[in-house]
Amino acid sequence: MDLRIFVEPQQGASYADQLSIARTAEACGYSAFFRSDHFLAMGTDGLPGPTDSWVTLAGLARETSTIRLGTLVSSATFRLPGPLAVSVAQVDEMSGGRVELGLGAGWFEAEHTAYGIAFPGVRERFDRLEEQLAIVTGMWNTPAGERFSYAGEHYLVVDSPALPKPAQPGGPPIVMGGKGAKRTPALAARYAAEFNVPFTPADEVAAQFARVREAMAAVGRTPDSMVWSVALALCCGRDEAEVERRAAAIGREPGELRANGCAGTPAECVETLRRYAAIGVERVYLQVLDLADGEHLELVAAEVAPAVARR
Numbered sequence: 001m002d003l004r005i006f007v008e009p010q011q012g013a014s015y016a017d018q019l020s021i022a023r024t025a026e027a028c029g030y031s032a033f034f035r036s037d038h039f040l041a042m043g044t045d046g047l048p049g050p051t052d053s054w055v056t057l058a059g060l061a062r063e064t065s066t067i068r069l070g071t072l073v074s075s076a077t078f079r080l081p082g083p084l085a086v087s088v089a090q091v092d093e094m095s096g097g098r099v100e101l102g103l104g105a106g107w108f109e110a111e112h113t114a115y116g117i118a119f120p121g122v123r124e125r126f127d128r129l130e131e132q133l134a135i136v137t138g139m140w141n142t143p144a145g146e147r148f149s150y151a152g153e154h155y156l157v158v159d160s161p162a163l164p165k166p167a168q169p170g171g172p173p174i175v176m177g178g179k180g181a182k183r184t185p186a187l188a189a190r191y192a193a194e195f196n197v198p199f200t201p202a203d204e205v206a207a208q209f210a211r212v213r214e215a216m217a218a219v220g221r222t223p224d225s226m227v228w229s230v231a232l233a234l235c236c237g238r239d240e241a242e243v244e245r246r247a248a249a250i251g252r253e254p255g256e257l258r259a260n261g262c263a264g265t266p267a268e269c270v271e272t273l274r275r276y277a278a279i280g281v282e283r284v285y286l287q288v289l290d291l292a293d294g295e296h297l298e299l300v301a302a303e304v305a306p307a308v309a310r311r
Helices: 015-028 053-063 081-095 109-114 122-141 183-191 202-218 240-249 254-260 266-277 294-303
Strands: 002-007 032-035 068-071 099-104 148-151 156-160 174-177 194-198 227-236 262-264 283-288
Touching (some): 002 015, 015 053, 015 294, 032 099, 122 148, 122 183, 194 202, 227 266, 227 294, 262 266, 283 294
Parallel strands (some): 032 068, 068 099, 194 227
Antiparallel strands (some): 148 156
């Protein structure tokens, strides 16, 4: 099982905080550092305020060397598709080809109104997501020297040079996810290299994976062409006192975290991860909410990761 670190900087984190955790994750051997793409804190003051995800990842691209970088997930409402394709391609080049783009329809209305971003109804948001996926991937895959055009209901691209090109051939992998029963699986089957279900019990994850597999079969894709992943809140401690301390630091209860996340002693965390592996999960994004606690990552890397490593 591939373990990645996932942070939520809108809850209160500077660029320096994120850099510190990204470097710790890289040193510990985690395969990737991902961050959310939000502009408004949830349940906290969020000081010192949000950081733009792709500006942050551009900085991290130049201050790390091996760890992969990405968003879980950017919202299609936040950016126009052409400039998004440019930004992600540039960060991919800056990183030497280590970037992945998580892209979704968006859901948090309050952050849109707080920062002057239009928030259409759910159907239009998915329509825009579908068009953005077509434009971003179309631009990345247009051969240099040729032009790209697209005519949709919401976006019109005419005779674009479709530059710059990402470092990765064909462009960075697209990560999609969520619990939608119809359009989400259908879009993932067409565009995603990875499908993620965040913060969800294993039985519900299995049901959503099944929907995506059906959608993949309908377009002629095999299940092994998709990476299957989940995101889980992390709270690991050597003993109960350490678990309680880490839970208190993020305003959660140990029992609730054990029920809904990856929590407890290293042995308990291994058991949780193996339960998800049994339903086909290949990759886990461990949500780290206390960015001052680098020792947390070190503990999991030393005592959990080896027990669930791919063999």
